[in-house]
Structure formats: C-alpha cells, structure tokens
Amino acid sequence: MKNPFKTLPGKITVGYQTLDIDVLDVIPANNIGGYSGQHGRISIDRAYHGKPEELANTVLHEVLHACFHTSGLTGLPPGETEELTVTVLGNALTQVFRDNPEFLDWVSKTLALSAKPDCSQKQK
Numbered sequence: 001m002k003n004p005f006k007t008l009p010g011k012i013t014v015g016y017q018t019l020d021i022d023v024l025d026v027i028p029a030n031n032i033g034g035y036s037g038q039h040g041r042i043s044i045d046r047a048y049h050g051k052p053e054e055l056a057n058t059v060l061h062e063v064l065h066a067c068f069h070t071s072g073l074t075g076l077p078p079g080e081t082e083e084l085t086v087t088v089l090g091n092a093l094t095q096v097f098r099d100n101p102e103f104l105d106w107v108s109k110t111l112a113l114s115a116k117p118d119c120s121q122k123q124k
Helices: 052-070 082-099 101-112
Strands: 011-014 017-024 033-036 041-045
Touching: 011 052, 011 082, 017 052, 033 052, 041 052, 052 082, 052 101, 082 101
Parallel strands: 017 041
Antiparallel strands: 011 017, 033 041
8 A cells, every 4th residue: 555545435434424535635724634524524634644644643533523523522511531531432433443444444554654663672
C-alpha cells in the first residue's frame, strides 16, 4: 500500500450514521480534518498529511468525534467522569471496527507504512 489516500474508504458507518469520507485540497478554518453530523461527512485535508500515521490519526480522530456525537455524549453535563467517556467510546469503536472491517484494515495498513520506533532499548 503506497498511497493511503487511494485506499481510504469512501464511507463509514458510525452508530446510526453512514458518513461520507471526503479528501479535500483545503478545509476551512485551518483544520486538518473535520466531522459534520449535520452533513453526514468526515473531511480530511490532503495537503497536511505527509506521513501515513498523521493521516490515520486524523481519520481516527474524526471517527471518534462521530462516535462521541452518535453516542449522545455531547449532552453530558460538565464533570462527567473520564471512565464513562472511555467506556462509551470504546463500545462505539468496537461497533465501528466490527461493521467496517475495510476501515480497520486500512488503518492497520496505513500505520504499517510508518517507521516503527526502536523499543528494544531497556531503560537505564
């Protein structure tokens, strides 16, 4: 897989929404990605993403925004615990990966393109 933009799925289902994934040359407001529940769209800025891991991270970040929105977390009062957020997002991601195996495959292959850090060194 040389160009992860070419293999990025054009759609993804998150909760009750099926979202278009659009790669654009420019995204307004100097963003590198965006999620619009109202428009059913995730947008990714092509120009910003020079490394595969940056692209995968941004796409996953926008998917998490969609998970947050479709899970109803946007209506939580201030002060809710991190554990609830992590649990709900974990459940939502499990659904996204289960219902979109091509997306999980794309994320995995895209991350495999990046250089892996040398973790074999022991701490001194």
